[in-house]
Amino acid sequence: MTKNRWDNGITHHDGEAREFISTYFSQTGRRVLILASAGFDLRSTAVSRAIAQTGVTCRGIFIREERPNADQALRARADKNAEQLKIVVPDSKVVFIDIFDPVDQAVVGARRLTRDVLPILAEGEPPTDIVVDASALSIGISFPLVRLLDNLYGQKPGTPNVHLFVTEDPHQDDQVKPDHAERPMWVPGCDGDAGSDLKSKSIRLWIPQLVLYRTEALRRIHDFVDATETCPILPFPARDLRRGDVLLEHYRTLLIDTWEVDPRSYIFAAEREPLDLYRTLLRIDDARQKVYGQQGGSLMVLSPIGSKLLGLGALLAALDRDFPVAYLETVSYAAQLGAMKNLEPDDWPIVHLWLSGVPYA
Structure with a gap:
């Protein structure tokens, strides 16, 4: 390991x-x-x-x-x-x-x-x-x-x-509504060679962070990543103990009908402890490399577009294992000051x- x-x-x-x-x-x-x-x-x-x-x-x-x-x-x-x-x-x-x-x-x-x-x-x-x-x-x-x-x-x-x-x-973040660019892309410096011929043969797992009011952005990133599986991140424990339930209800149609996410595939990460998500992501990668090592390998793609602290956990994982990070750049912001x-x-x-x-x- x-x-x-x-x-x-x-x-x-x-x-x-x-x-x-x-x-x-x-x-x-x-x-x-x-x-x-x-x-x-x-x-x-x-x-x-x-x-x-x-x-x-x-x-x-x-x-x-x-x-x-x-x-x-x-x-x-x-x-x-x-x-x-x-x-x-x-x-x-x-x-x-x-x-x-x-x-x-x-x-x-x-x-x-x-x-x-x-x-x-x-x-x-x-x-x-x-x-x-x-x-x-x-x-x-x-x-x-x-x-x-x-x-x-x-x-x-x-x-x-x-x-x-x-x-x-998180309440502060909910008051800021980004207007995203049309085309998703890899974060510069964090692309993990995802576009290379070698990585194109890998079995892709997309790990997006769920956050309110980002339905269209997540839909576009999902299509861009072209992953075989999707494992969304939910904050738990969180300051608002119902936040995970609210997110599941908000994205119910997308998660169940469009992406067909297995109920066992959700990743629960402590909202205020970035190292919790970091360690979880690396454990998942270790397990997948064992399973898919002889089938072209596994490639985990991260999309931390919500909580800043969970984003830091994803960033640490990307630095450690060179995971690619897919996102949509923001054209402008609207905020309820x-x-x-x-x-x-x-x-x-x-x-x-x-x-x-x-x-x-």
Whole structure:
């Protein structure tokens, strides 16, 4: 059986996460580089503010995802968040990343991210710690960014510690409605060679994460992946104990009549523990490789389009086993700002995951 990188992964939740921030980042000699979103989401500033309050030497790269025809109210909210981030971390830059090419509308966000952010990583005194706050970053940006950092620093001695943070609230996510692009695609840097001739012979298992109001998006991704089997992810346990039931009812026709999902094929993963889903996915892969090893092999395709924390679990699995990740890029967002929680930055629940560095040396 393959050794798993994060079987003994380090995570902290809520009060423990804030205690980790206050004790760890206040240590003498720490230099922190924060990469976070300068978007409209109210959670954009929580992690950066918590780290900056420790007094640690830090600088920031705040990513502004630019999409055509963005809602002006959301753009104004993003401008306000960007101003607050620059106050919290004065030594910082806001980097504007076009997600779509203005000429042919091709998805170019990941390429622009690498082009514009990579040179900034080399500026100044090398950091002891790099923090990625994925709370308000899209999949098309956060996954390639973490892949880039893992390629640069993961499992290499003498390189910075890399931390992932998420400030998540499923209710908050339900208030944001994305307008998706027409054509699904592989997340850049996380395609797992799914289009190669060798992988085309593999028996494909599609593992989508169910989230409300994404019926058409999931339908398109399913057709794109062309999988033999489908095993949807349901959050359990979850803050809302009925959330799994609500999702099953919402997608009843699609799951039963269209995809013909066997009742035994659902994957239950703890909503706030990314390592739970990570370990589950790797156990499934180990079992399938034994069964299908002589029949062209098994290929697991992930589509984490819902919960940020479950998305981190899928990301870890993709980094560890090079699973392909299929998704639909977002053209624009609509958000019910009045229905969104307006908590103070210190009140948002935070989850920390130590991706690489000293503990894993």
